[in-house]
Structure formats: structure tokens, C-alpha cells
Amino acid sequence: MDSDKAVVSGPLVRAYTYVALAGILVPLFFALILAAKFVWPDFLGTVAWLQFGRLRVFHTNGVIFGWLGVSFFAILNYVIPKLSNRPLLSEKLAWWTLWVLVLAMAVGLGAILGGDMQAIEYAEFPWYGDILFAAGFVMATINYLGTIFMSEEKQLYVSSWYFILGFAFTVLNYVMANTIVAYVAPGAAGAAITGLWIHNAVGLFVTPMGVGIVYFMIPIILQKPVYSHLISLIGFWTLAFFYPLGGAHHYFFSPIPWWVQVLAVPLTAVLFVVVVSVVYNWLMTLRGSWGEVASSPALTFIVTGVFAYMATCTQGPFHAFLSVQKVIHFTDWVVAHAHLALFGAFTYWNIGSLLYIWPKVTGRELVSRRMQWWAYWTMTLGFYIFYFIPLTASGLIQGYDWISGQPFAESVVQSGSFWMFRMISGILMYLGMVLFTIVLIKTACSKKGASHEAA
Amino acid sequence: MKRLERFQTIFLIAGIGFFLLSFLGMGLAPWTTLKGLQLPEGMTARTPEEEQGREIFMQEACWHCHTQFVRPVAGESLRYGPVSTAEEHALEIPQLFGTRRVGPDLARESGKRSDDWQLAHLYNPRGTVPWSIMPAFPWMFEEKDGQLVPTDKARALVAYIQSIGRNTADQMKAANDDYRRNFVAGHAPEKSDALLERGHYLYARECSGCHGKTGNADGISAKLLVPAAANLTKIQPSAEYIYTILNTGIPGSAMPHFRDYKPEDLWAISFYVQTLSPETDIASTGSDMSSSLLERGKQQFAALCATCHGPSGAGDGPVGAALVPSPPAFTKLRPTTDHILKILETGVPGTAMVPFAQLPEEDRQALAYFVRQLSEGKVQ
Numbered sequence: 001m002d003s004d005k006a007v008v009s010g011p012l013v014r015a016y017t018y019v020a021l022a023g024i025l026v027p028l029f030f031a032l033i034l035a036a037k038f039v040w041p042d043f044l045g046t047v048a049w050l051q052f053g054r055l056r057v058f059h060t061n062g063v064i065f066g067w068l069g070v071s072f073f074a075i076l077n078y079v080i081p082k083l084s085n086r087p088l089l090s091e092k093l094a095w096w097t098l099w100v101l102v103l104a105m106a107v108g109l110g111a112i113l114g115g116d117m118q119a120i121e122y123a124e125f126p127w128y129g130d131i132l133f134a135a136g137f138v139m140a141t142i143n144y145l146g147t148i149f150m151s152e153e154k155q156l157y158v159s160s161w162y163f164i165l166g167f168a169f170t171v172l173n174y175v176m177a178n179t180i181v182a183y184v185a186p187g188a189a190g191a192a193i194t195g196l197w198i199h200n201a202v203g204l205f206v207t208p209m210g211v212g213i214v215y216f217m218i219p220i221i222l223q224k225p226v227y228s229h230l231i232s233l234i235g236f237w238t239l240a241f242f243y244p245l246g247g248a249h250h251y252f253f254s255p256i257p258w259w260v261q262v263l264a265v266p267l268t269a270v271l272f273v274v275v276v277s278v279v280y281n282w283l284m285t286l287r288g289s290w291g292e293v294a295s296s297p298a299l300t301f302i303v304t305g306v307f308a309y310m311a312t313c314t315q316g317p318f319h320a321f322l323s324v325q326k327v328i329h330f331t332d333w334v335v336a337h338a339h340l341a342l343f344g345a346f347t348y349w350n351i352g353s354l355l356y357i358w359p360k361v362t363g364r365e366l367v368s369r370r371m372q373w374w375a376y377w378t379m380t381l382g383f384y385i386f387y388f389i390p391l392t393a394s395g396l397i398q399g400y401d402w403i404s405g406q407p408f409a410e411s412v413v414q415s416g417s418f419w420m421f422r423m424i425s426g427i428l429m430y431l432g433m434v435l436f437t438i439v440l441i442k443t444a445c446s447k448k449g450a451s452h453e454a455a
Numbered sequence: 456m457k458r459l460e461r462f463q464t465i466f467l468i469a470g471i472g473f474f475l476l477s478f479l480g481m482g483l484a485p486w487t488t489l490k491g492l493q494l495p496e497g498m499t500a501r502t503p504e505e506e507q508g509r510e511i512f513m514q515e516a517c518w519h520c521h522t523q524f525v526r527p528v529a530g531e532s533l534r535y536g537p538v539s540t541a542e543e544h545a546l547e548i549p550q551l552f553g554t555r556r557v558g559p560d561l562a563r564e565s566g567k568r569s570d571d572w573q574l575a576h577l578y579n580p581r582g583t584v585p586w587s588i589m590p591a592f593p594w595m596f597e598e599k600d601g602q603l604v605p606t607d608k609a610r611a612l613v614a615y616i617q618s619i620g621r622n623t624a625d626q627m628k629a630a631n632d633d634y635r636r637n638f639v640a641g642h643a644p645e646k647s648d649a650l651l652e653r654g655h656y657l658y659a660r661e662c663s664g665c666h667g668k669t670g671n672a673d674g675i676s677a678k679l680l681v682p683a684a685a686n687l688t689k690i691q692p693s694a695e696y697i698y699t700i701l702n703t704g705i706p707g708s709a710m711p712h713f714r715d716y717k718p719e720d721l722w723a724i725s726f727y728v729q730t731l732s733p734e735t736d737i738a739s740t741g742s743d744m745s746s747s748l749l750e751r752g753k754q755q756f757a758a759l760c761a762t763c764h765g766p767s768g769a770g771d772g773p774v775g776a777a778l779v780p781s782p783p784a785f786t787k788l789r790p791t792t793d794h795i796l797k798i799l800e801t802g803v804p805g806t807a808m809v810p811f812a813q814l815p816e817e818d819r820q821a822l823a824y825f826v827r828q829l830s831e832g833k834v835q
Contacts, residue, residue, distance in 0.1 A: 053516025168470025
């Protein structure tokens with residue numbers, strides 16, 4: 001993987017990173033307003049574009065595409081050339097991709113605030129936003145897969161397996177959601193296909209990108225090989241084969257044909273194999289290096305994310321059991337679970353990865369290790385103490401309130417104090433994200449120090 | 456041979472192939488089995504207005520907090536109504552099942568509440584449901600000549616909401632009517648301070664939106680409800696009367712039923728509501744009393760009121776029985792004189808109660824005096 005050739009374009013990684021930072025800071029700010037609206041529903045309540053529903057959709061789409069999507073690409077702009085030992089297929093195309101994605105975000109998210117959206121979860125961009133985003137995504141796919149396919153390296157590292165799988169799958173998945181679900185498939189059939197889209201947007205886009213990146217980061221930061229090639233193979237192929245089949249579990253007990261729902265139970269439960277094998281592989285790679293983890297904010301972010309990944313992917317198969325589903329479905333429990341994945345795991349991985357890459361693409365040492373630790377602890381305490389635990393609890397309360405036949409009001413009234421906690425968590429998580437942003441920007445603006453490699 | 460060692464094409468084929476496998480196996484296959492579904496009886500296609508309402512429902516992301524399917528588990532059919540079927544959703548593109556339930560499910564919403572309740576709820580949810588955290592939609596309403604008027608958007612949205620699950624609306628209404636007809640209040644618990652306190656809490660949480668914090672019906676929703684919410688400071692009801700209404704609701708008005716609350720809670724609210732009207736005895740009518748006045752009131756009542764309110768004032772007159780909302784039973788409440796006089800002058804818009812302003816002043820006084828006698832000995 002190492003080479004003396006300068007294959008990475010520093011300006012490209014930096015530009016993608018700045019866009020990704022906007023992609024987290026704006027939707028996260030709106031999330032603060034959302035959290036406040038749960039407690040004071042009339043807060044900013046007379047402004048149409050600040051209506052709860054619109055902000056909620058802005059938040060989810062902004063974070064998934066604007067933050068996770070673009071920050072994955074920022075990191076891939078570093079990782080894929082390194083793995084392929086050659087520059088990107090076309091740097092120019094990468095720049096154009098960025099501009100198209102920025103335009104897609106501006107148009108799509110703007111339309112959502114303006115009250116024009118599709119009713120498909122995580123695909124709420126109206127058709128004109130869809131076309132722009134799809135164009136940007138296809139351009140990225142051509143560029144990254146082209147780079148991998150043009151590589152002269154002898155072997156294809158496990159990270160690249162995931163990237164190829166994820167891009168090929170997601171182009172098709174995105175088109176399916178925005179055509180077939182949006183315009184063709186009715187009712188229960190539409191729900192079955194929506195389930196596939198929701199499930200695979202996370203499982204076959206976010207997961208392979210993130211897992212591929214961690215498979216790169218842990219060995220390269222520790223300078224040692226991955227523990228087991230065989231386990232890598234098991235984790236990868238179980239994910240690739242089984243993950244796409246479990247989508248109906250988002251609509252258990254719905255009018256979707258029962259055989260589909262029944263099949264979705266074991267097809268989801270088997271995903272436990274994926275998380276166990278992948279995390280085992282990483283932890284065995286980490287064995288003996290915990291001192292290095294504890295002294296590096298970048299690694300600490302990534303490893304904390306690994307534990308969150310383990311937790312959230314253990315929850316997943318457990319949710320597929322119908323007796324569990326009966327209680328937790330529709331509740332805050334699922335909201336906590338989703339944030340454990342997208343914030344606790346993937347956002348942490350991307351932050352850790354960017355902290356590792358940033359000195360290499362700016363030619364400067366990261367400023368203020370102390371601020372990095374502050375970012376880590378405000379986010380971590382904020383998220384686990386004030387978000388994950390309270391919402392998991394309120395989810396159970398809501399679920400059992402409903403089952404017990406109490407008036408619906410109880411499930412809302414009793415959740416109030418937990419929603420208050422969430423507001424506090426939002427402030428802490430936001431603070432952590434601002435500190436992280438300051439670290440990157442201050443580093444980029446600092447005096448040129450020791451250069452790791454030509455950018 | 457070095458290209459072969461990378462096997463990169465295999466991963467590309469895996470990405471495309473596994474997508475196709477999942478789409479065919481878990482998307483297209485169930486779709487095929489659902490082809491040719493017939494809409495159930497009573498589930499007609501949406502009108503253009505309802506269709507516009509559905510657009511708004513999607514664009515305001517209502518479906519992110521209100522699901523639209525009743526599951527066969529967790530007692531949901533008791534709370535919402537019949538379990539959802541695939542047939543009912545055969546026209547839904549895209550489907551709006553939803554995945555989170557911050558507010559109640561809407562799959563059986565058709566006919567559950569009156570249009571004015573829905574409009575007032577949309578204008579500000581706290582106006583009808585004080586504990587609600589739903590966003591308000593004031594921009595779907597406009598002021599016209601000092602009146603708050605829903606725009607076409609608000610009307611379309613309500614039309615859509617009233618269409619969701621309309622195939623089961625009749626069946627649910629019939630069940631509700633049966634319940635109402637057969638309802639027996641049963642024994643009230645002992646009145647206590649703790650019960651009154653609980654009643655106060657629940658009144659503030661459930662009732663104060665329409666009936667106002669003090670009971671005088673000046674809540675946020677007052678501008679939109681027709682008929683208006685009852686002014687609870689003027690009616691001196693019996694606890695049993697309130698308890699019955701809390702269980703049955705008042706069809707034809709915005710008053711819903713609250714029978715998912717425990718009987719003890721509903722008695723608590725009933726006792727608390729009684730404290731909202733000042734106690735007045737029959738004597739304090741504010742006019743001269745005489746047996747001739749009483750006699751005159753009785754004659755007027757028999758001539759003008761009894762067909763609806765019943766000969767004894769129990770709300771069971773031959774015409775009254777068919778009215779929606781049904782007329783109040785004066786045997787179970789004792790409105791204040793000024794309240795009766797006001798209603799005789801203005802009527803109750805939104806109900807069959809017309810104004811009697813043309814009646815001579817003295818007749819109206821006599822009626823008020825008489826009506827207050829009807830509850831004698833029954834109000835406590």
C-alpha cells in the first residue's frame with residue numbers, strides 16, 4: 001500500500017471534507033430545533049419552512065447524503081488511490097462530482113424546506129433533486145470503481161471488495177426507490193420494496209463504505225496486517241448475500257404477504273454472523289495495540305465506533321424476533337438504534353479517519369490534541385448518556401404503554417423528560433462536532449510544519 | 456495473469472447480482488402475489504380534493520409521525536379499529552405505512568372525529584389536545600372579516616384524513632352507536648380530594664383545549680368549533696351526565712369519547728367539571744317567581760321545546776331522538792338563567808337549536824325558570 005508516488009490530491013480531499021462539515025453542522029443544528037420542538041411544540045411554530053416534518057426530513061437526508069455520503073467520498077479520495085497505488089481515474093471528474101453533489105444537496109434540501117418532497121423515507125428529495133443526486137453518485141461510482149479497476153496492484157484488498165459492492169448495489173437501489181417505489185409499486189408491494197430501499201441504503205451503502213474504510217484505517221494506523229483473510233471473506237460474503245434480503249423487517253405485522261415477513265426473520269437474524277466476524281477480525285488486529293488506541297484520538301474514535309457497530313448490529317437481528325418487534329416497533333427505541341449506527345459507528349469512523357488523513361492532505365500536524373479529546377468526550381458522553389440510554393428507555397415505555405391499553409396520551413406525556421434529555425444530548429453532540437471542525441480548520445490554517453507527504 | 460488475481464469483476468457482479476436477487480425475491484415476488492387486488496367495498500377512489508390533501512400530507516411529512524396500518528398485535532385493533540389489509544392499500548402510490556408513531560395511527564381515522572375538530576386540531580393541536588406535541592399549521596388558515604377561515608389546503612387535508620380507511624367507517628360508527636345506546640354509567644366512586652386533584656390534572660391535559668382552562672370555552676379552538684364547546688361554568692351538570700358523555704362522546708360535535716381512560720379517571724374528571732359551575736339554587740333566577748311564571752314556562756316548554764328535549768326535559772322527544780348532536784337532557788344539568796336566556800336569543804349554531812328571539816321577553820324568562828326546575832333534586 002505504501003508508495004513514494006504522490007497519488008492523493010490534497011485539495012480534493014480537503015474540499016470534500018469542508019462540504020461534509022457543512023453537511024453535518026447544518027442538519028445537526030436543525031436537529032437541535034427538532035429536539036426543542038419535542039419539548040416545546042410551538043417553538044418557532046408559525047414558520048412554515050421550520051415545520052417539524054420538514055426539518056426532520058432535512059435532518060435525515062442532510063446527514064445521510066450531505067455528511068455521511070460526502071465524508072465517505074472525502075475519505076475515499078484518499079483511501080482508493082492509496083489502495084490502488086495510482087491517482088483517481090479523473091481528478092477533474094472528482095471536482096465535478098463534488099459540485100454536482102453540492103447542487104443536489106442545495107436543491108433537494110431546499111425543496112424539502114419549501115414543502116416539496118416524496119413520501120419515501122431517506123429518499124424524500126423530489127424528482128429533480130433525485131436526478132442531480134443520482135448524477136453525482138454515478139459520477140463518483142465511475143471514478144472510484146474506474147480507479148480500482150485500472151490499478152496495477154497485484155491483489156485486491158478487502159476494503160475494495162466492499163467499495164465495489166457498495167457502489168454497484170447502491171446505484172441500482174437508489175434508482176429503484178425513486179422510480180418504482182415513487183411511481184409504480186402500490187400499497188403492500190410498495191412497502192416491501194420500500195423496506196428493501198431503507199434497509200439497503202444503510203446496509204449496502206453506508207455499511208460497506210464504513211467497513212471498507214475501517215478495514216483500511218486500523219491496519220494502516222497500527223502498521224500491521226489484518227488478522228484473518230478467511231474471516232474477512234466470511235464477513236463480506238454473508239453481508240453481500242444475506243443483507244439485501246431482510247428489508248421486509250421494517251414493516252413487520254403490516255399487510256405485506258406474511259411469507260415475506262416470516263422469511264425476513266431468519267434472513268435478518270443471520271446478519272449476526274456479519275457483525276461477529278467483522279468485529280472479531282478487527283479486535284484481533286487490535287490485540288496488543290490498545291496502548292496506541294488510548295493515546296490516539298483518531299484511533300479512539302474509530303474503535304469506539306467499532307463497539308457501537310457491534311452493539312447496533314447485535315440489536316438488529318434481535319429486533320427481527322416478532323415478540324421484540326411487537327413492543328419496540330414505531331417507538332423511540334428504533335430512533336436510538338438508528339443513531340447508534342449512523343452516529344455512534346459511522347460518524348465516529350469518519351471523524352477518526354479524517355483526523356488520520358488530515359495531516360497527510362494538509363502537510364501539517366493536527367493542532368490541539370486536547371481539543372480533539374474534548375470533541376471526543378462531549379460527543380461520547382452527550383450521545384450515550386443523554387441520547388442513547390434515554391431514548392431506548394422511552395421506546396420501551398411507549399411500547400408497553402400501548403400494549404397495556406392505556407390512553408395514547410400516556411406514551412407522549414411519559415416521554416417528556418426523556419425528550420428533555422435528548423435536547424441536552426444534542427447540545428453536547430453539536431459542541432463536539434464544532435470542536436472537531438475547529439481542529440480541522442485550525443490545522444489547515446496553521447503554519448506549515450512537518451510534512452508527511454507531498455499533497 | 457495478475458488481473459485475474461484481483462477478482463474485481465466478481466465483486467461488481469456480486470453488487471449487481473445480489474441487488475437483482477433481493478429485488479426479484481423480496482420485491483417482485485410479493486408484488487406478483489398481490490397483483491389484481493380488488494378494493495374492498497366502501498373504499499372508493501379518492502376525489503381530486505382528497506388527492507390534493509394526500510399530496511399535502513406527504514409534503515408536510517405527516518406520515519413520519521402518523522403511521523397508517525393497524526397491526527394484529529399489541530391490542531391495536533382495540534385502540535384503532537380493524538387490522539389493516541393489503542386490499543385497502545391497493546391504490547396507495549407511494550404507500551404511507553410509516554415507521555414511527557409519535558402520534559396515533561390514522562388508518563381508521565375516517566369519521567372518528569368531526570371535520571371542525573380536525574380543522575381546529577390542524578390550526579393548533581393544543582387547541583383540541585393539550586398534551587399534543589404535533590406541529591401547528593397556522594399558515595393553512597386566514598383571517599377574513601375577523602373570522603378564522605381554513606384555506607383550501609386545510610380543507611383538502613382534512614378531506615384526505617377523513618378518507619383514510621373509510622371502508623370501515625360505517626362498521627366502526629355502528630359499533631360506537633351500539634356502545635352509546637347500551638351504556639350504563641354504573642356506580643360512582645366516593646368523591647375525594649385526591650380524586651378531584653386527579654380530575655383537575657386530567658381536565659387540564661385533555662379538556663382545557665376546547666373547554667378552556669376555567670371551563671368557559673375560550674380555548675384556542677373556540678374560533679373553529681361548530682357547534683362550540685360547552686361552557687362548563689354555566690351548566691351545573693350531574694357527575695353521571697359528564698361521565699356518560701366522556702364515555703360516549705357527542706356524535707355530531709367535536710366532543711370525542713375518552714373511554715380508553717379508566718372509569719376512575721373519568722369519574723375524577725366528572726367530579727372536577729362539576730366544580731367549574733358556581734352552585735346556584737333554583738331560587739336565584741334573577742326574576743320574580745310565581746306559580747304563574749312556572750305555569751307559563753311549562754306551557755311554552757310543552758309547545759316549543761318538548762318535541763326535541765322531551766316532555767320531561769330528558770332529551771328524549773320524538774324529534775330529538777333523531778337529532779345529531781342529540782339535545783341536552785335538562786334532567787341532568789341545570790344551566791344558569793343568563794345562559795338559557797342567551798341561548799334562547801342566539802340559538803346554538805351547528806345544532807338544531809334555533810334562536811327564539813321573537814318570543815316575548817317574559818316567555819323566555821318563564822322558560823328559563825321552568826327549565827331550571829327540571830333537574831330539581833337530581834343535581835348534586
